[in-house]
Amino acid sequence: MPVTNADIAAELDRIADLLDIEGANPFRVRAYRRAARIVEGLPRSVADMLAAGEDLDALPGIGKDLAGKIAAIAAGQHPPLLAELEREVPPGITALLAIPGLGPKRVRTLYETLGITDVAALAAAARAGRLRSIPGFGPVIEAKILEALSRGEGQPRRLKLRAAEQIVEPLLRHLRQGRGILAAEVAGSYRRRRETVGDLDLVVASETPEAAIAHFLGYDEIAQVAERGPTRARVVLRNGTQVDLRAVEPASYGAALLYFTGSQAHDIALRRIAVEKGLKLNEYGLFRGRRRIAGRTEEEIYAALGLAPIPPELREDLGEIAAAREGRLPRLVTAADIRGDLHAHTDATDGRASLKDMAQAARDRGYAYLAITDHSRRLTMAHGLGPKELARQVAAIRRLNATLGGGFTLLASIEVDILEDGRLDLPDAVLADLDLVVGAIHSHFGLSREKQTERLLRAMDNRHLDIIAHPTGRMINARPPYPLDMERLLRAARERGCHFEVNAQPDRLDLSDSLCRLAKEIGVKVAISTDAHGPEELAFMRYGVDQARRGWLEPDDVLNTRPLPELMALLRRGA
Numbered sequence: 038m039p040v041t042n043a044d045i046a047a048e049l050d051r052i053a054d055l056l057d058i059e060g061a062n063p064f065r066v067r068a069y070r071r072a073a074r075i076v077e078g079l080p081r082s083v084a085d086m087l088a089a090g091e092d093l094d095a096l097p098g099i100g101k102d103l104a105g106k107i108a109a110i111a112a113g114q115h116p117p118l119l120a121e122l123e124r125e126v127p128p129g130i131t132a133l134l135a136i137p138g139l140g141p142k143r144v145r146t147l148y149e150t151l152g153i154t155d156v157a158a159l160a161a162a163a164r165a166g167r168l169r170s171i172p173g174f175g176p177v178i179e180a181k182i183l184e185a186l187s188r189g190e191g192q193p194r195r196l197k198l199r200a201a202e203q204i205v206e207p208l209l210r211h212l213r214q215g216r217g218i219l220a221a222e223v224a225g226s227y228r229r230r231r232e233t234v235g236d237l238d239l240v241v242a243s244e245t246p247e248a249a250i251a252h253f254l255g256y257d258e259i260a261q262v263a264e265r266g267p268t269r270a271r272v273v274l275r276n277g278t279q280v281d282l283r284a285v286e287p288a289s290y291g292a293a294l295l296y297f298t299g300s301q302a303h304d305i306a307l308r309r310i311a312v313e314k315g316l317k318l319n320e321y322g323l324f325r326g327r328r329r330i331a332g333r334t335e336e337e338i339y340a341a342l343g344l345a346p347i348p349p350e351l352r353e354d355l356g357e358i359a360a361a362r363e364g365r366l367p368r369l370v371t372a373a374d375i376r377g378d379l380h381a382h383t384d385a386t387d388g389r390a391s392l393k394d395m396a397q398a399a400r401d402r403g404y405a406y407l408a409i410t411d412h413s414r415r416l417t418m419a420h421g422l423g424p425k426e427l428a429r430q431v432a433a434i435r436r437l438n439a440t441l442g443g444g445f446t447l448l449a450s451i452e453v454d455i456l457e458d459g460r461l462d463l464p465d466a467v468l469a470d471l472d473l474v475v476g477a478i479h480s481h482f483g484l485s486r487e488k489q490t491e492r493l494l495r496a497m498d499n500r501h502l503d504i505i506a507h508p509t510g511r512m513i514n515a516r517p518p519y520p521l522d523m524e525r526l527l528r529a530a531r532e533r534g535c536h537f538e539v540n541a542q543p544d545r546l547d548l549s550d551s552l553c554r555l556a557k558e559i560g561v562k563v564a565i566s567t568d569a570h571g572p573e574e575l576a577f578m579r580y581g582v583d584q585a586r587r588g589w590l591e592p593d594d595v596l597n598t599r600p601l602p603e604l605m606a607l608l609r610r611g612a
């Protein structure tokens with residue numbers, strides 16, 4: 038298996054982290070981080086691009102020097118710059134950056150003043166009260182660090198869903214090429230589309246399970262075989278991911294897929310129903326005595342238990358079994374229901390493509406509309422737009438729309454900063470000229486729950502604000518959500534006619550699945566949007582759809598399943 042895009046992005050991010058800790062030029066640090074995001078968002082693997090003779094420096098934001106480093110990493114080489122930085126900086130120190138409140142400057146201070154090089158040393162120093170005396174820290178920062186450590190921050194992380202996909206796809210290709218393998222699928226939390234994945238669980242249907250196991254063990258990315266039997270194997274890949282494979286006969290494939298998809302609570306509930314009916318359910322099938330009465334497909338097992346088939350995303354024992362019994366399962370939203378994207382950036386701020394290129398990419402996806410939501414002036418690092426620059430962009434959007442023909446519309450919008458006091462970063466007169474307004478918090482994450490909630494309430498009081506983007510501010514495996522009273526905010530949004538976003542960036546997936554469900558219960562419609570910074574990232578929509586499905590959302594719960602006239606009517610306050 039070639040080095041994945043996620044692996045390359047991780048190496049680039051590590052270079053950026055180490056440069057940051059060393060106090061390198063911020064522009065140089067940002068160049069590596071930007072390159073990591075570009076690589077992570079590519080629709081094709083870097084290895085495939087190189088094999089096709091494509092020049093990586095043709096990618097926006099990737100010069101010849103970075104292109105060379107990316108190509109070297111893709112070929113399995115350790116970049117000399119990274120090796121040099123790793124010699125200069127202790128190996129465990131970058132894990133400290135995952136702890137809220139610890140940026141590169143503070144990490145460097147901890148190293149220089151107390152010799153702290155890993156999470157264990159930090160925890161010991163914090164518990165001993167040694168951090169509060171360091172300039173720039175104090176008792177408040179020390180308390181926050183202790184709280185973060187108590188939540189497990191800085192510990193080894195589960196894979197984000199997109200990174201897991203890049204491991205899964207070549208592995209499934211290998212399995213499906215095996216002689217006698219009739220079907221192969223990934224089960225577990227991956228199939229339930231949880232936002233992070235631990236070990237990978239695979240299920241294979243074969244008339245000759247032992248041969249399927251042997252074929253699996255021939256995969257060239259296996260570093261260690263931890264367990265091997267006639268119907269199962271457990272291995273560790275070269276990148277450290279554990280993979281468990283179960284091979285079964287076709288008559289048991291549905292039962293095994295059901296069992297290993299889980300969740301455990303869902304499985305236990307199904308087995309309880311089976312017992313009540315005088316049956317036995319396990320990974321080999323549904324049995325009455327010794328006779329298997331179902332097992333080839335999941336659907337026939339659910340039917341035999343008196344249940345409608347339950348989509349994998351809902352299998353968490355959170356009411357789905359009662360809904361399946363009573364015919365109340367939602368008709369979950371799908372990617373095919375999405376008619377447009379309401380959050381995207383261009384090279385006018387921190388995006389990587391022009392208005393025209395973004396419009397064409399959205400049209401190619403079959404969309405009817407795309408909202409251009411470049412940043413407002415407060416976000417100076419993203420070269421945010423002031424009133425004059427935004428007016429020029431709006432005029433350019435109107436001109437471009439006149440050339441696009443029927444069936445597709447670029448919407449003039451902005452991702453306007455919500456300031457600390459809840460005001461919006463641009464005047465109402467400017468916002469009034471836009472098709473819609475997306476608001477977001479990009480600063481002052483450390484406000485109290487009450488102050489952060491009041492901040493968003495005041496923002497929603499502005500009649501021009503339509504959608505709150507990435508509402509909780511969390512970054513998966515990197516930054517926890519800031520504290521908010523989400524039930525209060527959602528009820529206020531319903532009263533004001535405001536909406537919330539499900540941000541489909543794999544690093545965000547914000548709202549969470551549970552908050553999607555809360556929004557549905559309260560009656561707030563959401564926008565599933567990609568926050569795309571280049572044409573390729575429009576494909577992230579599927580991650581947002583996955584998240585919405587886990588939150589029980591149906592097409593009617595989602596703004597951008599509507600045709601444009603209906604969408605615009607919904608966005609009018611009071612609709």
